[in-house]
Amino acid sequence: MPPTRRQLTRDDLAPLARAATGRALTDVTRLRGGTRKGVYRLVLDAGTTVVAYVWSPDEDYWDAAPADPRDPFSAGSGVEVFTAAHDRLVTAGVRTPRLLHADTTGNAVVVEDMRGGSxxxxxxxxxxxxxxxxxxxxxxxxxxxxxxxxxxxxxxxxxxxxxxxxxxxxxxxxxxxxxxxxxxxxxxxxxxxxxxxxxxxxxxxxxxxxxxxxxxxxxxxxxxxxxxxxxxxxxxxxxxxxxxxxxxxxxxxxxxxxxxxxxxxxxxxxxxxxxxxxxxxxxxxxxxxxxxxxxxxxxxxxxxxxxxxxxxxxxxxxxxxxxx
The missing domain is CATH 3.90.1200.10 (Aminoglycoside phosphotransferase (APH), C-terminal lobe)
Known part of the structure; x- marks a missing residue:
């Protein structure tokens, strides 16, 4: 049987939203995202939105063994991998949603919400x-x-x-x-x-x-x-x-x-x-x-x-x- 997985709630994500924006969190929507991380749209009390990426065992559908960081195709992901990629794209002049906050303790980041669709x-x-x-x-x-x-x-x-x-x-x-x-x-x-x-x-x-x-x-x-x-x-x-x-x-x-x-x-x-x-x-x-x-x-x-x-x-x- 597949493992039971828990999705994050507004209460779970409220501290992350506060740390990233200084605003209170009023609503959360889980978005279609990757297979290794959870993607959540956070609605703030100012009516604005941001997006959170969260890495955890509950969000990883591969249930992979520990990653080999030296293997470019390894399952390794998380805040450090993401921020290194974000910074390299910015340096190269390639557009990616702006990084607003990185929480290494909670293994999560908050980025700009782009509302133009895919x-x-x-x-x-x-x-x-x-x-x-x-x-x-x-x-x-x-x-x-x-x-x-x-x-x-x-x-x-x-x-x-x-x-x-x-x-x-x-x-x-x-x-x-x-x-x-x-x-x-x-x-x-x-x-x-x-x-x-x-x-x-x-x-x-x-x-x-x-x-x-x-x-x-x-x-x-x-x-x-x-x-x-x-x-x-x-x-x-x-x-x-x-x-x-x-x-x-x-x-x-x-x-x-x-x-x-x-x-x-x-x-x-x-x-x-x-x-x-x-x-x-x-x-x-x-x-x-x-x-x-x-x-x-x-x-x-x-x-x-x-x-x-x-x-x-x-x-x-x-x-x-x-x-x-």
Missing amino acids: LEEALERDPAAGWAALQRLAGELATLHAQEGPAFGKVGLVGSGGTSSSPSAARRITEGALRHIEQAAVRDERIAGVRGELEATVRRLAAAVRPRERHTLIHGELGPDHVLLDDRGRPALIDIDSLMYFDAEWEHVFLRIRFRERYDVLRAPAGTLDEDRMRLYRLAMHLSLVAGPLRLIEGGFPDPVGMREIAEANLVRVLELVRR
Whole structure:
């Protein structure tokens, strides 16, 4: 049975609201958010709103083992990871909601509330405005990817002089893909039926990837739901916990999956991406989007139908790629 999880109440969040804003808290709404943290809109007595991110075991649907801080894909998240990512984006000139308060004791932060909705909603609600925001996002993405780091890993770790425990970014993706095959195979018989073929394909694609020393700043999970708009329609990146120095190909594989036909607006200039990496990372990403959602369902995620749909859509792509 999935674990019982407790959501925070107004009484729980009132001290955080007071510390962040000096105002009394009048109402709380839990927002759709990440799988590792709770996201709450706080309504203050002045009628204004802010947003709180709270990290706790009750908010983590992965129920993961303790994180390896040297692994850029580790489950590690929280105030320090978030603030390091926020500060790096601000330094780079990439818009993200302003950080108003960080509470290391309570493992929570309070940020600016952006009320323009998500880019995903805007593209459906008002295609013209959504398209303009998408074009602005392309500029933000170019600024983000112009930043480079001395090693690959989460920005807080690299910024403090640390390095990843894996020998290369491509090797880390290969290890993850093989692990995701194993995890998915015990949860879906279709993956189990082609497990050997999948593992051989991952190893073959990995063998074609040439070494690289360049490490690009990427968001890591940049879909249209991870972009909010301000009251002037300008985009800001959210769910920034995965911000890292890595291969730009990993970002573009995810962008292509999530933005579909609109990806052309965000496409990298011709010749800047390595096609061998793209082939490996494409299969690895789809495998991750099968294994991850299937695990989340077991952890009691509140939208199991949505997670099942994500897993199924990506499973179909995995089977298509392995049969080519």
